[in-house]
Amino acid sequence: MDTIGSDDIEKMEKSYRTAMMNSISGYKPLNLLGTISSDGKPNLCIVSSVFHLGSNPPLLGMILRPPRPHNDSLKNIRSVNQYTLNNVTSETYRNAHQTSASYPSGVSEFEQCGFTAYHQEGFKPPFVKESTIKIGLEPVQITDIELNGTTLVIGKILLIIADKDITLPDGSIDHINAGTVAGSGLDSYFLPRLLDRLAYAKPDLQVSSILTNKS
């Protein structure tokens, strides 16, 4: 067993530390963040830091990196007050990865990376046509994290566009059927397979599966 302490972490070569710290917490959800500027220029970038914050109201959190001049996403979210999150699938993960390249401000990653904008009436920023799950949100809290210059964006879900067969009878999203991929670190893409679904846990009950083909 290897024990890595604070001093070891500080002494790590930068790219080595970045690779480790981006992958240490486990698998990450992958989404394409769609925004549009107030003068109508669309923007798309892959994000791996979306997390569930609440069901009622339906809230998702997301961390954005410290702003750089060519980063349009946060600027667009602030000015248009809407954004979209679209799942990354086994069909699109290579194109989705390419959206992480530093394209100049105003250049559309939709065109550059081979995605098609999908428009929904009443919603300004584009969704991703190729994504099987499309979420429309409005920011309800934007908080700077002073520790390292990142920004926490909390959004309320206004709209979900998905094929009917992707929603299971209990309301769960079926990510296997949706073709959703998972990520780790900065460059690794994974296709999960279902191990099990487990019944609501109670102190005096044995763990049990809720899948009909399992015990």
Next chain:
Amino acid sequence: MDTIGSDDIEKMEKSYRTAMMNSISGYKPLNLLGTISSDGKPNLCIVSSVFHLGSNPPLLGMILRPPRPHNDSLKNIRSVNQYTLNNVTSETYRNAHQTSASYPSGVSEFEQCGFTAYHQEGFKPPFVKESTIKIGLEPVQITDIELNGTTLVIGKILLIIADKDITLPDGSIDHINAGTVAGSGLDSYFLPRLLDRLAYAKPDLQVSSILTNKS
């Protein structure tokens, strides 16, 4: 294609909405949060809301649910100023799920759910022996999210304990080798397989694999 709007979400039956909103964002990392009270009572609970916040300093964020009387985790983190995150594996996910049951305050989920406490000198809260990746953290910012009563805990990584063969030459953690599982919603467990690792993206470069057995 099904379009679900704000009104539809509001009208959803509670457990249906909870299932959907907990799974809509994609796959989630799964970790066991280990804490200890100031009088030495250990606590363990599964968390699916850990996210990367920064590499230098090495920071992880985590969302904890609104405090309830029997929730010891946040209380323990505040009073002891240290906590651990331990990966959930294909060997332990059933036991890990059981830690979500509402055991009374002071009851140790280690004993109740079949986990072994692992102690490291200088670190008060227990790690999980059965986890192949163990992370020791100190909270550096604890922020209440007033929108819904949840709490954002930001921790600095002080310690990583893992088998040497789980770290790849570039610093990345090999979650396949570590046996780490991913989650979705409140009850679904997945074992991912690696699709690809892709080279750093640049505007004028084609997407390419960095795996030696891929093109």
